[in-house]
Structures are given as C-alpha cells and as structure tokens.
Amino acid sequence: MIETRHLNKRFGRLQALDKISVHCQSSQSIALIGPNGCGKTTLIKSVLGMVVPDSGDILFKEKSIKKDYTYRNHIGYMPQIGRYPDNMTIGQVLDMIINIRSYQGTLDEDLVREFGIEQMKNKRMRTLSGGTRQKVSACLAFIFNPDVLILDEPTAGLDPIASEILKEKIIAEKQNGKLILITSHLLSELDDMITQIIFMQEGRLVFHKNITELHAETGENRISKAIAQILKKQKA
Amino acid sequence: MRTLLCLTLMLSFVSTTPAKTIRVGETEIFKTITSALKKASDGDTILVFGGFYKEGNIIIEKSISLIGIDMPVIDGDKKVEILSIHADYVTLKGFKIQRSGHASIGDPAGVKVYDSKHVRILDNYFYDNFFSIYIQRSKHCIVKNNRVVSLGVDEQEIGNGIHCWKSDSLLIIGNYLSGNRDGIYFEFVTHSVIWRNISENNTRYGLHFMFSHNDSYFTNIFRNNGAGVAVMYTKHVTMMNNTFIENWGDAAYGLLLKEISDSYIYNNRFINNTSAIFLDGANRIIVEKNLFKSNGWGMKIQANGMDNVITKNNFIRNTFDISTNGSLVLSTFDENYWDRYEGYDLNKDQIGDVPYRPLSLFSVIVETNPPAMLLYRSFMVSLLDKSERILPSLTPDNFIDNIPLMRPLPL
Amino acid sequence: MIRIIKFVILDIIKNKIVLAYTLLLAIFAWSAFSLEDTSAKGVLSLLNIILLIVPLVSVLFTTIYIYNSAEFVELLTSQPIKRNKIWISLFIGLSGSMAIAFFLGAGVPLFIYTEPSLSLIMVSIGMLISLVFVSLAFLSASITRDKAKGIGMSIMLWLYFALLFDALVLFLLFQLSDYPIEKMMIGITATSPIDLARILILLHLDVSAMMGYTGAIFKKFFGSAEGMVIAFFLLTLWVAIPYYISLRIFKRKDL
Numbered sequence: 001m002i003e004t005r006h007l008n009k010r011f012g013r014l015q016a017l018d019k020i021s022v023h024c025q026s027s028q029s030i031a032l033i034g035p036n037g038c039g040k041t042t043l044i045k046s047v048l049g050m051v052v053p054d055s056g057d058i059l060f061k062e063k064s065i066k067k068d069y070t071y072r073n074h075i076g077y078m079p080q081i082g083r084y085p086d087n088m089t090i091g092q093v094l095d096m097i098i099n100i101r102s103y104q105g106t107l108d109e110d111l112v113r114e115f116g117i118e119q120m121k122n123k124r125m126r127t128l129s130g131g132t133r134q135k136v137s138a139c140l141a142f143i144f145n146p147d148v149l150i151l152d153e154p155t156a157g158l159d160p161i162a163s164e165i166l167k168e169k170i171i172a173e174k175q176n177g178k179l180i181l182i183t184s185h186l187l188s189e190l191d192d193m194i195t196q197i198i199f200m201q202e203g204r205l206v207f208h209k210n211i212t213e214l215h216a217e218t219g220e221n222r223i224s225k226a227i228a229q230i231l232k233k234q235k236a
Numbered sequence: 237m238r239t240l241l242c243l244t245l246m247l248s249f250v251s252t253t254p255a256k257t258i259r260v261g262e263t264e265i266f267k268t269i270t271s272a273l274k275k276a277s278d279g280d281t282i283l284v285f286g287g288f289y290k291e292g293n294i295i296i297e298k299s300i301s302l303i304g305i306d307m308p309v310i311d312g313d314k315k316v317e318i319l320s321i322h323a324d325y326v327t328l329k330g331f332k333i334q335r336s337g338h339a340s341i342g343d344p345a346g347v348k349v350y351d352s353k354h355v356r357i358l359d360n361y362f363y364d365n366f367f368s369i370y371i372q373r374s375k376h377c378i379v380k381n382n383r384v385v386s387l388g389v390d391e392q393e394i395g396n397g398i399h400c401w402k403s404d405s406l407l408i409i410g411n412y413l414s415g416n417r418d419g420i421y422f423e424f425v426t427h428s429v430i431w432r433n434i435s436e437n438n439t440r441y442g443l444h445f446m447f448s449h450n451d452s453y454f455t456n457i458f459r460n461n462g463a464g465v466a467v468m469y470t471k472h473v474t475m476m477n478n479t480f481i482e483n484w485g486d487a488a489y490g491l492l493l494k495e496i497s498d499s500y501i502y503n504n505r506f507i508n509n510t511s512a513i514f515l516d517g518a519n520r521i522i523v524e525k526n527l528f529k530s531n532g533w534g535m536k537i538q539a540n541g542m543d544n545v546i547t548k549n550n551f552i553r554n555t556f557d558i559s560t561n562g563s564l565v566l567s568t569f570d571e572n573y574w575d576r577y578e579g580y581d582l583n584k585d586q587i588g589d590v591p592y593r594p595l596s597l598f599s600v601i602v603e604t605n606p607p608a609m610l611l612y613r614s615f616m617v618s619l620l621d622k623s624e625r626i627l628p629s630l631t632p633d634n635f636i637d638n639i640p641l642m643r644p645l646p647l
Numbered sequence: 648m649i650r651i652i653k654f655v656i657l658d659i660i661k662n663k664i665v666l667a668y669t670l671l672l673a674i675f676a677w678s679a680f681s682l683e684d685t686s687a688k689g690v691l692s693l694l695n696i697i698l699l700i701v702p703l704v705s706v707l708f709t710t711i712y713i714y715n716s717a718e719f720v721e722l723l724t725s726q727p728i729k730r731n732k733i734w735i736s737l738f739i740g741l742s743g744s745m746a747i748a749f750f751l752g753a754g755v756p757l758f759i760y761t762e763p764s765l766s767l768i769m770v771s772i773g774m775l776i777s778l779v780f781v782s783l784a785f786l787s788a789s790i791t792r793d794k795a796k797g798i799g800m801s802i803m804l805w806l807y808f809a810l811l812f813d814a815l816v817l818f819l820l821f822q823l824s825d826y827p828i829e830k831m832m833i834g835i836t837a838t839s840p841i842d843l844a845r846i847l848i849l850l851h852l853d854v855s856a857m858m859g860y861t862g863a864i865f866k867k868f869f870g871s872a873e874g875m876v877i878a879f880f881l882l883t884l885w886v887a888i889p890y891y892i893s894l895r896i897f898k899r900k901d902l
Contacts, residue, residue: 072727
C-alpha cells in the first residue's frame, strides 16, 4: 500500500533519511522504532508530504505522491505533538477539519465519544493539557475512517485509561484490515498491537521483519527483549 | 466775442460739404468696397451689406466710417494685406475679415493702421489672418469688442492677434484672442490701456510687453497660453484685477517679468500655473493683494532684482510658494497669508507670533537639481524640510515674513 | 479553498487588530478632513498614511500572523489539501482583510471629501500598497523559520522602501546632477512600490508643478494612459513577484 524507494533527506549536516526503502501492506500493523533522531518522524512526515525528500520516491497504492495530494484522503495522522490554532476551541477545530475535507462517508466518532470530547467542546486549544491535545489528535486521525493510520508516539502523554482506549481502537482497526504505522519509545506497549517491526538507526533502515520471524530468531516473546538482543548482537 | 464765435461756427459749416452715405452690396449701385472708397470723401459713411468681398488690398486714405451690416466677409485669399488704413478718424465696424496673406517680410495683416490718429476698430471678427490687427506709429486708437481667432500651430507661421508698435494712447478693450502667436503685443507703446480682454490658447504669450512704459492692463483673463503674460524691459506698468490661469508647460509662467521696474501688481488671481510669477531682473515692484492658488511655484525670484515688496497676498495650495536661485534677498515678504504656516497666535491679533520662512529647503534643491522633484512629498523630503525650518542652514535667512497672517485675506 | 479563506478571515476578525487598524485609519482620515479647512491638507495627511502607516501595519501584521498560524498551516498540510491552496488562501485572507480595512477606514472619507478622480486613484493605490506589503511579508516569513528574524526582515524592508530608498535616490541625484538622468529616474522609481505610489498621486495633487521642467517628463510618462497602466502594472508585479517567490519556497518547505 505504501512503498518508499531510496528516500534521502538531509537537514544540514544530519542525514535524516539514508536510502530508505520499505514496503507496507494493508492489514499490517507496523512499529517504527529506533533511538531518538533516527529519522522515524522524518519518514512519517515524508509519507504525509509535510517533508519533501531530497531524492527517492514514495508510492501510495502504486502511485507516486509527487504532484498528488488526494491520497491524503486515505490517511489519518496523529502527530507527536499536536499543534493547533491557539484561539480556536476543540469543537471549532474538529468542525473546521471535517468542513475542509468535505468527507462524504460516515464519521467514526468512537474516540470522540469514549474520550468525552463532547463535554470539552468549548475549551480553547491554548488551555489544553498535552494529554487532551493528544486526545484531539487521535480523534482527528480516526474520524474519517481512513485506510492508513499513521500514529507518531500515540500514547505519550495519555493517562492509562485513555491509553487503553486508544490501544483497543488501534487493535480494532487492525482487524478491520487497515495499515497501521506506529512509532513509539515504549516497546512494552506494542506487544499486542503489531505484526511487523521497522528498525531504524541514524537515518538508515536496520531491519524490517515480521514479529513472528523476530520471535523465532531471538527466542524472546517480548518485543523489548528481542530488540535488546539484536542490539547486543550488533555490538558484538 | 459772441459774434466772433458765431461767425467761425457758420464758416466751418459752410466750408464742409454735408456728409453722405454710400451703400455697397450685390443689389446696390456700388458692388465693391474699392469703388465706393473712390467716390467717398472725408466724413462719409460707407455701409457694406452682407456678402463676400474679395478685392485684394483695400486702401483707406480718407477719414470715413466703413460699416458692415450683417457681417460681410472680406477675404484676402491668403495673398494680400486686406485693409490698410492711412487716414485719421477712420472707423471700421462689423466685418468678418479673413485669410490675409502669410509672409515673413512686410507682416501682412487683416487690418493695418499706418501713422494715423483716432482710428476705431470695432465689433469685427478676424479669422485665420497672419497678423490680425496691426497698429504702427499711431495715436489715440481704439480696438474694441473684436474676436480674433487664428489657427496657430507653430510660433513661426503665425503672427500676433493685436500687434502695436511705436504707438501711444491706445485702448484695447473687450477683445477675444485665441490661437495667435501673442494674443496682444506691445512694443514701444506708451500710455495705453488694455481692459477686459480674454486671451487664451495662444502659442506664445497671452500678452507681451516690450519697451512699453506707462501702460496698464486691467481685468483681463489669460488662460492656457504657451507662457502666460510677459512684461519685458519696461517701466511703470500697472497690472490689476487680471486672472492668470492654467498657463502650463516647460517654460510656462502666469506672468513673466524680465528687466522691469517701478511697477504695481495688484489684486490679480494666479491659479493653476506652472509658475505664477517669474521675476528676473525686477526692481521696485509691488506685489499686493494677489491670490496665488494651486500653482507649481507661487513666485520664482531670481537674485538679480532688488527692493521688491511682496505683501498682503494669499498663498494657497501651491507646490512651492517661493523659490530663488541665489542667496541674496533684497525684497520683503511681510504680511502675507501662507497656508503652510504652522505657527501660533497667542495674543489673537491674527498675526502669527513666529516669523514664517516661505522658502523651503526642497525648493532650493529642486532649483539646482530639477529631477529631485521626483522625491516631492516623500517622507525623506518632509523630514529635510522640517529640520531646515527649525534650524535654517542652507536657505537664506533673510527670506522671511515677519508678520505672517493667520487667516487668508478676503480677496 | 473558499472554506480555508473563510476560516482565515474569521480568525483575523476575531484577532481584533485589523478592526483596530480600520478604526484608527477612520479616526485619522475623518479628523484630517474635518479639522482642516481645505480638503487638500486632509489629502496630504492621508498621503503620508498611505506611504508610511499602511505599509508598516500591512507588513508587520502579516508577518506576525503568518508565524502565529504556523500550527494551522501544519495541521492543514497533513490534510488532503494542496499546499498551493493553503498558501493562497492565507494570502487572500490577509490581503483581502488589509485592503478592505483600508477601504473602509480611509476610502470612505476620501470618496466623500475629495473629487472622484483623485479619491479613486488614492483608494486604489492605498489598497494596492496594502497588497504589496502583505506580499513582501509573505516573502520574509517564508524565507526564515525564526519569528524574530522574519519580523526583523519585514521591518527592514519597510525601512528601506519608506526611508532609505529616497535617501539613496537623493544621493544619486546629487552625484549624477551633471548628466541627463530624468529618464533613468523613471526606471529607478519603478524599483520602489512606495515611490511608484507617491508619484502616481503626486501627478494628481501637484499637477501644476509637474507640468513644468523635468516634471513634464514624468508627467508625460506616468500621466499618460499608458504610463498609468504601466505604473499600475508595476505595482501589481510588486504584489505578484514576492508572493510567487514565497509560494515556491513554501511548496518545498519541510514542516
């Protein structure tokens, strides 16, 4: 569904993406992991068209996204830090996005309901806590029922209950046959949600493996342990 | 004594044959003006009825009245001088005189008056002549209510509307002049009056004075001429109640004064001229109670004059009120109203408490560097002007109105 | 796109700064016309507003607004919307608000107090100048991510066009006073939108002075129908080119 071909991106001296080629299919739930500054967010933003790669190409449903923007109709994006116009209320932001997208299908308001967004509708964005912002971002990512969900550190800042609600939602959507891309530092959280792992380091793709494959290789059941083992092996 | 008077009266009556009236027209005995003139003697009246008369040069050598009825046309066929007057007490009235010869030698005219006295030219329409009315070495002549229209394109190919040379005591009244080289031209003409004329769209000057002393012109309108009115090499001229309007152009002035002295400019209106008055070598001129409004320059004063008095005038909405080319000022500028004046009047005597300096720094800059005009009204220039007003350093410091008025004078 | 423009304009109205600007212009214009006994002086006050205040407010407000709406822009770029559309919506919203603010604040009293030909030219020039400086603000805001730098650049642009440029021209005039530079000066003024605007208005205000001497050359150029069209075209270029460059930068920008 999403394929990147030899993506390169430099920010000054930093090589944020170094010939990244990955291929993601629908019904997959992929974890993008790696140390800080390894290029995860840059990769995600490239797929979203927010960062323009220096070279390489990105295909969405076998079509290049250069000079195309309609493909974003099929993507729900939840940013790491949701930034919204300060003096708009939650309700206005939701309305505005819904309004601008001119979406025809039925809205998926599960999260809106479960997070209790309705009750906070008139709060201005500048008054919100980081967690509440994340809730708004999550709602916006899921509300249009997209084929692809890109979630950048989705549970960071969320309280345990909200976090659990979101996880449930992610698993449910995975079962609906959607492609889900998640970045997270909390490897322990990922266990139930994902089917594949993309590991990046210093802008390069270290590996892209099936989770069962990984378990078989390392003999570990937990993702965090498996990764730790692989890293140890690399060093050795 | 009384009998003597009676006798002389009777004698004079007897000696002159009674004046007769001769009629000229298609249905009259005389078909041409020339033939009628031959028959006429001094004191006669020739009535010319409406029609078209093309008789070459018509010479009038008798003191007669030549009067047109229903505007007869006398045509010069672009070859000749149409009427030549060589006699005193001639009256010419009610003709359309058109198409005189055009030549650079001899200056052919519609009507030319040679060395005569008491000639009157009234109510005629001059159309497309080289010179229209030409008066030379004559005295006590009247030119009144004529319409003088020429089709002036080029200065060289057209003469003046009313051209007076070496004459004295002329009256030029109520004429309309358009499309000539100069509307009215005076050279060596003295003791004459120009009154209530309208002179517009002439290619050079609306009115032009050369070496003509002791003359006056009142209540005339000079509009949109090549260069307004020029008074040159002249003394004792009185200019009153005239309107100088829209004399626009590269070297255009409302009133150009060159080498002139002891003259009086009173109660005139200067509106929308590029330069309202240009004084070059002007001495002892009094400029009083005039209105200067919406001109490019109110007065341009060259530094080669002295003892001019500029007082009780209104300066309103001129781009520059005053400009000069030098630093020496020997004229006074007291008691005028300047709409740019920003001073105050604490004792309420209608006189500003701080003197006004009508010469702006920028006008000095433009005088030496004309393209700087492009920067006019820019913030830079306003800043320069403001600072110069507060601390004069470049503009001559005796260029000053010590009694600036707070309100415009009722003119 | 119309929806985005609507959001931008609603946001600007909520912001209240543009409303205050409109009110300020109105107070200034009405008092200028009613305090002075002749409308000519009021026109001159308004001329200074057009040449100084309007550019400053336009360029500063726009720059700050663009930086403050970075989040909004970022939010929109992740949505299925063309980047062109986001940028042009922002531009139309901002330039529209500034132009309307000028029209309501200064235009209405101008139309009431001055003759139609003069008010028409002053209003259209005032609105065009607003657009030019909105466009310049887009340029400086797109060049740098740093808000302080961007605002600094905008202020420098304003300072340059409002003050320094004229000083440079004056300096040049004196240096080259021995040469026939009148025609060259026409070319030079075309490189400053404020000077273009000023000369266009000057030709209406100081016709008499402009008819004489070198003024005639400028009059012949700017006063003719073609000259007017060219001058307005140049002003339009001053709107279009900075905006176009900023759009190019924005399209390649990483958010």
